[in-house]
Amino acid sequence: MKKAILIVFIVFCNNSSILAQKKKSAKNAPASAALAKAENVTVEMINRTLTVIRANSTVKKDSVMLKDFTENSKATAVKIIPFTAKGKKLFLISWSENVVTTTKLKTEDAIIIFSEIVNFETKSKVLSNTQTTVNIKEFHYLDSKQTVSETVQKVRREGSELVLNPDGDVSLKNKTRENKLTFNVDKNLFVAKK
Numbered sequence: 001m002k003k004a005i006l007i008v009f010i011v012f013c014n015n016s017s018i019l020a021q022k023k024k025s026a027k028n029a030p031a032s033a034a035l036a037k038a039e040n041v042t043v044e045m046i047n048r049t050l051t052v053i054r055a056n057s058t059v060k061k062d063s064v065m066l067k068d069f070t071e072n073s074k075a076t077a078v079k080i081i082p083f084t085a086k087g088k089k090l091f092l093i094s095w096s097e098n099v100v101t102t103t104k105l106k107t108e109d110a111i112i113i114f115s116e117i118v119n120f121e122t123k124s125k126v127l128s129n130t131q132t133t134v135n136i137k138e139f140h141y142l143d144s145k146q147t148v149s150e151t152v153q154k155v156r157r158e159g160s161e162l163v164l165n166p167d168g169d170v171s172l173k174n175k176t177r178e179n180k181l182t183f184n185v186d187k188n189l190f191v192a193k194k
Contacts, residue, residue, distance in 0.1 A: 035050075035075060035078040035095075036078040036079055036080045036093075037080065038080035038081070038082055038091070039082055040054055040055045040056075041053065041054045041055075041080055041082070041091055041120075042055075042080075043066075043075075043078050043080060043093055043095075045069070045074075045075065048068060048069045048070075048071075049065055049066075049067070049068050049069070050065075050066040050067045050068075050069065050075050050095070051063050051064070051065050051066060052064050052066055052080075052091065052093050052116075052118055054120045062120045062123055063123075064118050064120070064123055064124065064125060066093060066114075066116055066125075067114065073097055073099070074097070075095040075096070075097060076095065076096050076097070076098070077094075077095060077096045078093070078094070078095040079092075079093070079094050079095070080092070080093055081093075081094075081164060083164060083168055084168055085167075085168030085169070085182075085183035086168065086182075086183045086184075086185050087185070088119065088121065088183065088185060089120070089121075090117050090118065090119055090126065090168075090183070091117070091118045091120070092115060092116075092117050092162075092164055093115070093116050093117075093118060094113060094114065094115045094116075094162075095113075095114055096111055096112060096113045096114070097111075097112045097114070098110070098111055098112075099112065105138060105139045106136065106137070106138045106139070107136070107137045108134050108135070108136050109134070109135045109136075109137075110132055110133070110134045110135075111132070111133050111134075111135075112130060112131070112132045113130070113131045113132075113161075114128075114129070114130055115127075115128070115129040115130075115131075115162040116128050116129075117170070117190070119188060122188050124188065126183070126188055126189050126190060127162075127170065127181070127189070127190040129159070129160060129162040129172060130159045131157075131158070131159040131160060131161050131162070132156075132157070132158040132159055133155065133156075133157050134155070134156040134157075134158070135153070135154075135155055136153065136154045136155070136156060137151060137152075137153050138151070138152045138153075138154070139151055139152075140152055157174070157175065159174070160172035160173055160174045160179070161173045161174065168182075168183060169181060169182045169183070169193060170182075170190055179192065180192070180193040181193060
């Protein structure tokens with residue numbers, strides 16, 4: 001009898017210790033708020049504001065606000081590219097947004113690419129660029145009674161593509177022209193290259 005009670009007690013203790021040692025679920029782990037990270041710089045969405053943050057060796061953090069967002073929009077494909085221009089450490093932050101506008105006869109699907117170059121020494125944006133590609137789908141009626149229609153698709157491009165060169169200079173390109181810009185340390189801006 002004593003052996004049976006001892007065996008039941010040992011089995012009970014083993015089962016309770018196994019149940020007590022469950023793995024913590026992944027739901028309890030905090031989700032990372034960072035949309036992108038490079039070196040000690042992160043891009044985060046803080047209260048519907050896209051913000052770039054640099055962590056210093058001290059407790060203090062430097063931050064620069066990039067853009068406020070509405071309820072219906074969000075940043076996707078966020079990237080951070082650190083680079084050096086004229087001896088200054090700068091960061092190129094780029095992201096895209098998708099805006100769809102629909103009417104009875106037309107649908108416009110716009111992809112907007114934003115590019116901001118940030119200088120943390122002055123906590124400022126030294127260059128901003130926007131490039132938009134709009135895919136348009138229209139219905140055209142071929143008769144006055146609107147019984148026969150055709151679908152017309154077009155692409156409209158606005159703005160310039162920002163290209164970061166290996167020497168730290170920037171090129172803004174579109175279909176008809178290319179502007180080359182270089183960093184001016186005194187003005188803390190990118191200016192036209194001479």
